[in-house]
Amino acid sequence: MCTSLTLKTADGNHLLARTMDFAFQLGTDVMLYPRQYSWKSEADGRLHKTKYAFIGMGRNLGNILFADGVNEKGLSCATLYFPGFAGYEKAEREGTSHIAPHEFVTWTLSNCESVEDVKEKLGSLTIVEKKLMLLDTVLPLHWILSDRTGGCIVIEPTPEGMKVYDNKPGVMTNSPEFPWHVTNLRHYIGIRPQQSESKTLGGMTLTAFGQGSGTIGLPGDYTPPSRFIRAAYLKEHLEPAAHETEGVTAAFHVLSNVNIPKGAVITEENEIDYTQYTSVMCCDTGNYYFHLYDNRQIHKVSLFHEDLDRPEPKVFAAVAEQNIQELN
Numbered sequence: 001m002c003t004s005l006t007l008k009t010a011d012g013n014h015l016l017a018r019t020m021d022f023a024f025q026l027g028t029d030v031m032l033y034p035r036q037y038s039w040k041s042e043a044d045g046r047l048h049k050t051k052y053a054f055i056g057m058g059r060n061l062g063n064i065l066f067a068d069g070v071n072e073k074g075l076s077c078a079t080l081y082f083p084g085f086a087g088y089e090k091a092e093r094e095g096t097s098h099i100a101p102h103e104f105v106t107w108t109l110s111n112c113e114s115v116e117d118v119k120e121k122l123g124s125l126t127i128v129e130k131k132l133m134l135l136d137t138v139l140p141l142h143w144i145l146s147d148r149t150g151g152c153i154v155i156e157p158t159p160e161g162m163k164v165y166d167n168k169p170g171v172m173t174n175s176p177e178f179p180w181h182v183t184n185l186r187h188y189i190g191i192r193p194q195q196s197e198s199k200t201l202g203g204m205t206l207t208a209f210g211q212g213s214g215t216i217g218l219p220g221d222y223t224p225p226s227r228f229i230r231a232a233y234l235k236e237h238l239e240p241a242a243h244e245t246e247g248v249t250a251a252f253h254v255l256s257n258v259n260i261p262k263g264a265v266i267t268e269e270n271e272i273d274y275t276q277y278t279s280v281m282c283c284d285t286g287n288y289y290f291h292l293y294d295n296r297q298i299h300k301v302s303l304f305h306e307d308l309d310r311p312e313p314k315v316f317a318a319v320a321e322q323n324i325q326e327l328n
Contacts, residue, residue: 001265001273002080003227003258004144005235006152006170009247016076016146017251017280018068020057021260023271024135028067030288030301031058032314035072039063039106043098043128053308054109055288055301057279061134064313066105070281070288072308073113074148077105079141081174086140087159088129096123100130101141101157108145115151119164127157144172148283154178171232174224181228188229191218193237222265227258244282248289251280252298262293 001021008014020026037050042063056069068078079102092098099107104127112118131138142156144167152167156178165178169185172178196213199206218233219226234254241247259275267273279290286303301316 001174001222001224001260002078003231003255004078004080004172005231005251005254006144006146006150006167007235007238007241007247007251008150009241009243011243013244013247013285014074014146014148014150014283015244015247015251015280016068016070016078016144016152016283017255017278018078018080018144019255019258019260019275019278020067021273021275022081023267023269023273026059026067026276028057028059028277030055030290030299030316031060031064031066032301032303032306032308032310032316033064033066033069033106033110034310034313035308037311037313039110041098041103042100043103043126043130044092046098048097048107048110050110052110052113053303053306055286055303055306056105056109056281057277057288057290060313060315063103064106065102065132065134066109068279068281069105069109070283070286070303071109071113072286072303074283074286075109075112075114075118075145076147076281076283077108077143077145079105079143080172081140082142082156083140083175085175085177086142086157088127088138088157090129092128093126096126098126098128100132101127101139102132104141104143104155108143114147114149115145115153118145118155119153122155122162122164127162142172142178146170146283169232169235171228171235173228173231176224181225184225185229185232188217188233191215191233222258222260230257231255244285244287248280248282248298252278252289252291 004018054071058066070076192214265273
């Protein structure tokens with residue numbers, strides 16, 4: 001599951017926001033990855049040195065697995081599920097770096113400074129079919145990336161190879177492929193914030209029951225296509241945000257419309273799929289905002305308030321009982 005979107009504020013801040021919807025309890029915390037910190041690829045065992053510091057939501061499994069984050073150069077990245085459509089290399093490819101699918105956020109944020117930089121360096125990367133041992137499965141993933149220029153791309157590994165798309169709507173969910181979702185927007189071009197006009201039928205004048213009649217037909221279910229449409233519509237018609245705080249507030253409000261409460265979606269394995277956390281990253285200020293399922297208080301962690309040359313990663317515990325605005 002999961003939904004993501006980008007926003008730009010009037011004063012020039014660029015935000016990437018996402019929900020994390022999953023049935024397995026991820027147990028994640030916000031973590032800082034410092035410069036020059038070395039991590040070992042699970043694909044081939046080789047060491048990679050972090051070029052750029054970044055902050056994001058992750059879990060320490062020997063290597064830290066990151067679901068999303070923003071780095072010191074203003075590049076942000078989020079992982080979303082892509083079941084039934086993801087495809088990876090079966091073996092290593094000579095002359096390239098090799099990583100597991102669940103290591104892509106780490107590789108990207110530690111190594112690249114913009115979406116254009118990512119595009120250039122993808123040719124030197126091979127994503128190898130490798131299980132995440134915690135879940136005993138190869139994760140089917142794709143990624144949304146954004147930066148300080150406002151550029152936004154989607155990267156989808158497929159059986160036909162790596163696909164890179166410019167993301168003009170600035171929205172992404174899950175399967176099917178990103179171009180399908182963009183085409184599907186055409187079904188909903190009549191939905192609007194304005195009200196439906198009255199109509200005469202059989203000599204009677206019919207009017208809408210109340211406000212919101214222009215949104216009749218906006219899908220309300222939790223499937224990826226419906227969440228894509230809902231997020232795209234809400235983003236498009238948001239009142240413009242003047243600055244970062246207003247933008248962050250707006251992003252959380254949009255994503256609250258795709259948050260999944262416990263019990264609303266049950267998987268084929270009879271597990272509860274729900275929104276474990278929602279986060280918003282600011283590419284320009286390095287601020288990372290989030291709230292958890294059990295605590296809707298928005299927490300904030302600031303990348304540039306930290307020592308980016310510290311010798312080890314730093315953990316900011318995402319404790320549900322904490323009711324504070326900024327974690328140190």
